[in-house]
Amino acid sequence: MHNDFLVSLDKQHLIHPVSNYREHEEKGVTILHSGKGAYLTDYQGKTLLDAFSGLWCVNVGYGQDSVIKAAETQLRTLPYATGYFDFGSEPAIKLAAKLVEITPSSLQHVYFTLGGSDAVDSAIRFITNYFNALGKHSKKHFISVERGYHGSSSQGAGLTALPAFHRHFDLPQPNQHRIPCPYAYRSTENTSDESLINQSVTALKNKVKELGVDQVAAFFCEPIMGSGGVIVPPKGWLKAMQLCCNELGILFVVDEVITGFGRTGPMFASLAEQVTPDLMTMAKGLTSGYAPMGAVMMSDEVYQGLLQGCGANAPVGHGYTYSAHPVSAAIALEVIRLYEEELLANGQRLGPYFEQGLQAFRSHPLVGDARCRGLLGALELVANKDLKTPFPAQLKLAERIAKSAYQHGLIFRAFADNILGFAPALCYTEEDFDLLFQRLTRILDEIMGQPEVRLAMDKAATHCQPVVNK
Numbered sequence: 001m002h003n004d005f006l007v008s009l010d011k012q013h014l015i016h017p018v019s020n021y022r023e024h025e026e027k028g029v030t031i032l033h034s035g036k037g038a039y040l041t042d043y044q045g046k047t048l049l050d051a052f053s054g055l056w057c058v059n060v061g062y063g064q065d066s067v068i069k070a071a072e073t074q075l076r077t078l079p080y081a082t083g084y085f086d087f088g089s090e091p092a093i094k095l096a097a098k099l100v101e102i103t104p105s106s107l108q109h110v111y112f113t114l115g116g117s118d119a120v121d122s123a124i125r126f127i128t129n130y131f132n133a134l135g136k137h138s139k140k141h142f143i144s145v146e147r148g149y150h151g152s153s154s155q156g157a158g159l160t161a162l163p164a165f166h167r168h169f170d171l172p173q174p175n176q177h178r179i180p181c182p183y184a185y186r187s188t189e190n191t192s193d194e195s196l197i198n199q200s201v202t203a204l205k206n207k208v209k210e211l212g213v214d215q216v217a218a219f220f221c222e223p224i225m226g227s228g229g230v231i232v233p234p235k236g237w238l239k240a241m242q243l244c245c246n247e248l249g250i251l252f253v254v255d256e257v258i259t260g261f262g263r264t265g266p267m268f269a270s271l272a273e274q275v276t277p278d279l280m281t282m283a284k285g286l287t288s289g290y291a292p293m294g295a296v297m298m299s300d301e302v303y304q305g306l307l308q309g310c311g312a313n314a315p316v317g318h319g320y321t322y323s324a325h326p327v328s329a330a331i332a333l334e335v336i337r338l339y340e341e342e343l344l345a346n347g348q349r350l351g352p353y354f355e356q357g358l359q360a361f362r363s364h365p366l367v368g369d370a371r372c373r374g375l376l377g378a379l380e381l382v383a384n385k386d387l388k389t390p391f392p393a394q395l396k397l398a399e400r401i402a403k404s405a406y407q408h409g410l411i412f413r414a415f416a417d418n419i420l421g422f423a424p425a426l427c428y429t430e431e432d433f434d435l436l437f438q439r440l441t442r443i444l445d446e447i448m449g450q451p452e453v454r455l456a457m458d459k460a461a462t463h464c465q466p467v468v469n470k
């Protein structure tokens with residue numbers, strides 16, 4: 001089908017996730033056609049280096065034959081099996097056991113979803129059910145972190161602490177609360193690791209005190225705030241938050257939808273700090289995006305609480321037709337085999353190379369901050385480096401960058417607040433990284449050469465207040 005015709009059909013019928021519908025109708029869709037390794041080819045035949053693994057998910061890279069084969073074999077054998085009525089399938093059972101083996105030892109039970117949003121939503125439902133089953137009916141409040149992202153479900157989007165997900169959606173709900181983000185670059189206070197950790201711990205304790213501990217059910221956080229701009233907390237932050245939750249007697253939920261499956265180095269970010277959450281959500285790298293699947297894992301204690309709540313003929317009324325889908329499970333098993341046998345090691349070997357390359361951009365006039373853990377990184381662009389002045393919104397810098405990046409054959413995430421997010425696949429080679437940095441240099445130089453951008457930088461040079469926020 002001709003590109004223009006597809007673009008026109010798309011405008012008429014296809015609603016895109018988290019997009020400005022007006023702007024999308026003006027701009028039109030960019031149609032992707034195929035992928036191999038770290039590279040994508042669009043519908044017009046242009047080849048692009050993907051430095052974002054699709055949407056931080058295609059961790060094994062595109063076109064992995066063994067994954068395709070695993071999917072095909074399962075499709076031919078049994079394309080669907082319900083998990084209802086005590087039915088099941090071999091790949092789903094094996095995958096549940098595998099996940100228990102590779103996640104923190106506290107997690108013993110798995111409920112499969114279709115992605116991250118419904119994993120978070122399931123976690124909220126299970127937690128609510130758990131406390132009611134225990135007779136602790138007042139524990140209804142949830143706390144998350146500013147700039148945190150926990151998906152787009154009716155409840156999860158309220159834990160997501162990004163304004164676009166609340167606007168016109170009547171969120172957050174009255175039982176959803178936030179503490180500040182440990183955002184060193186934009187912090188007014190002492191930004192030593194110890195101080196940032198203490199600030200978060202104190203904020204959580206104060207929030208729980210304010211609400212009343214018998215009212216608070218759980219604290220949700222990501223090990224790194226991904227969609228909020230790849231905000232990397234100091235090492236030890238996640239463990240400190242867990243210990244704080246344990247001390248307060250509230251459930252600790254780690255959302256590893258982005259950070260799971262080798263993204264930050266180890267299989268899960270929680271493992272780097274011996275974190276033992278009560279619940280964990282995951283998706284994306286679980287199947288590397290080859291088929292939809294997510295999961296919520298829980299401790300035996302939480303599971304036993306839910307079990308206790310089952311009366312005679314009273315099931316836990318939570319289920320999806322496609323929970324534990326056998327094709328997704330077969331894909332996940334093969335994807336995990338690839339991580340374990342080669343890709344985790346490759347990602348760990350090249351993590352420092354990626355970090356070094358990213359940090360070198362600090363010398364670029366546009367770059368105020370560079371931050372990274374494993375293969376998850378970001379550059380924060382500012383109009384004045386000394387004062388950390390953001391570019392004015394009307395400049396639409398992110399749009400300019402995304403456009404220039406595409407022309408130069410590179411895909412990454414240009415966030416609206418001028419943070420550039422990177423999540424290269426674990427199959428990247430040194431040469432792929434060299435190309436990424438080469439192209440990124442050209443893009444940033446080109447953007448800096450634009451008269452409107454120069455003007456914004458000149459104006460920012462005359463301001464005198466350092467910009468701290470959020």
Ligand SMILES: Cc1ncc(COP(=O)(O)O)c(C=O)c1O
Nearest residue numbers: 115116117149150151255257258
């Ligand atoms: C930390 C986190 N949680 C939840 C989600 C939602 O996942 P999904 O888009 O698969 O629904 C995302 C998606 O980016 C995420 O990054």
